[in-house]
Amino acid sequence: MxxxxxxxxxxxxxxxxxxxxxxxxxxxxxxxxxQLSKKIEDLANEIIQGEKKLEQINSQVNLASKKTKELQELVNAQNNELDIIILQNKELVNEQNKLENKLIDIISKDYAYDLISPDDFIESADSIVNKEILLNLSLVLKDEYKLLASEYIKTSQKIDYKQRRINEINNNIKDYKNKEKELNKLKNEQEKLVAKQKLDERIYKERLSNLQKQQDELRATLQKLKIIEENKQKQNVANKSINVKHSTTLNTDTKVIKYSGAKTISPLQSYSLKQKFGEYEDPIYKLKIFNENVILRSNDINANVRVVLDGKVVFANDTAVLDKVVIVEHANKLHTIYAHLDKFSPLAKVGSVVKKGNIIGKVKQDLTFEVTQKNFHINPMDLIK
Structure with a gap:
């Protein structure tokens, strides 16, 4: 059992x-x-703020460690002294109690002698002698009382001093324990912050890397479909290490034109702008990246994705990086690209003719939306009312 x-x-x-x-x-x-769901610039700012917090907490940990060590050394040195003082104080208290008893005894005797020492009696040879003896005894008791009283005061002062020293050492011990708790709390906070910084930096690096991979894949698809021309001076992004803090620029060859057509609907019914179109300067590694698309965050989960203009589907397929992608060709060589779709609709087939507002698929939350025209990129937000 x-x-x-x-x-x-x-x-x-x-x-x-x-x-x-x-x-x-x-x-x-x-x-x-x-962290993955946040805007990349918000994540970058969070990392920067986290570094500042980490510097502050590192400084606090160092100061607390120094103070804790000083208090620990002081407490270690005083521990033996504390035991000795407590023992001495006990002995002094015992001595004080003995002196109190002696003083009480003397006072009692002196009072008794006063009682048996009459002032009005018939004088005789014997009575005079007895009275003299009693008076002398009273004087002796008073002298002894003074001596004992003086000893009692000195003993009390010693006890007070020892007690103050005991209190002082106990306060030092208490301060040490409190400082130790504060240090442990700071170290736990430091550990959590370091873990969060590592996580944020890993996610941020992945986001930067994925951002470039996504744009490279989308460019390759657009080039294959002859929607944009192939970049003859192709950059080897893989050789650009984001671990090194130096200024560099990616996608410097992006050509941009202003949209001149009529305003239209958004591909999502309700959304917020998660990633803007245009140049983004990374504040962590000082990389300059040109965002050729926007990322729209749907306010609803599994939202419908709508075609923004009349046109024809020229691409609808699963991709390695961009999940499901649909590309629609419109008038005047305008193309709209819808990436990171979770599901295709029946209209998401090459050759399908679609009207503005038709559903081409669903997105879990984040939709990558890009617009091109005759080898140029357009800010997709310029199309939307």
């Missing part, structure tokens, strides 16, 4: 550790998803 109880307790401990580990993993995954 005892062995069974031990095994059960061991199993419960393992289960508790497993639950705790799973909770931490879920929390980390949730945090990662939250």
């Amino acid at each position: 005892k062995k069974f109880a031990i095994l059960l307790l061991f199993a419960l401990c393992l289960n508790a550790n497993s639950i705790s580990k799973n909770e931490k993993q879920l929390q980390l995954k949730k945090q990662e998803q939250e």
Whole structure:
């Protein structure tokens, strides 16, 4: 029965550790998803602010560590002294109690002598002698009382001094424990912040890398369809390390023109702008990236994606980086591109003729929307009312 109880307790401990580990993993995954959903510039600003916070907390940890070490050394030196003082104080208190008893005894005797020392009695040889003896005894008791009283005061002063020293050492011990708790709290905060910084920086690097991969893949698709011309001076982005903080520029060859047509509908019914069109300067690694598209964040999950103008589907396929992509050709060699679709609609087929407002698919949340015209890129937001 005892062995069974031990095994059960061991199993419960393992289960508790497993639950705790799973909770931490879920929390980390949730945090990662939250960071992935943020705008890239917001994530960059968060990293910069995180670095500042980390500098502050590192400084606080260093100061707290120094103070804790000083207090620990002081407490270690005073621990033996504390034991000795407490013992000495106990002895002094015992001595004080003895002196109190002696003083009470003297006062009692002196009072008793006063009682048996009548002032109005018939004088005789014996009575005069007795009275003299009593007076002398009273004087002796008073002298002894003064001496004992002086000893009592000195002992009390010693006890007060020792007690103050005990209180002082105990306060130092208390300060040390409080400072130690503060240090541990700061270290936990520091550990969490370091973990968050690592996560944010990893996600940010992935976002920058994916941003370039997505634009490269989309460009390759547009070039293959002869929608834009092939860039003869193709950049080898893979050789550009984002670990090195130096100024460089990607997609410098992007040609942009102003949209001159009529305003139209948005591909999403309700959305917010997650990524803007145009040049983005990364504040962390000082990379200059030209965003050839916009990212629209749907306010609804699994939202419908609408064609913004009448046209014909010229591409509808799954891709390695951009998930499902639909490209629609419109009048005047204008093309609209809808990437990161989660599902295709029946109209999302090459050759399908589509009207403005037709549903070409669904998106979980983020839609990449790009517009080109005769080898030029257009800010997609210029099309939308």
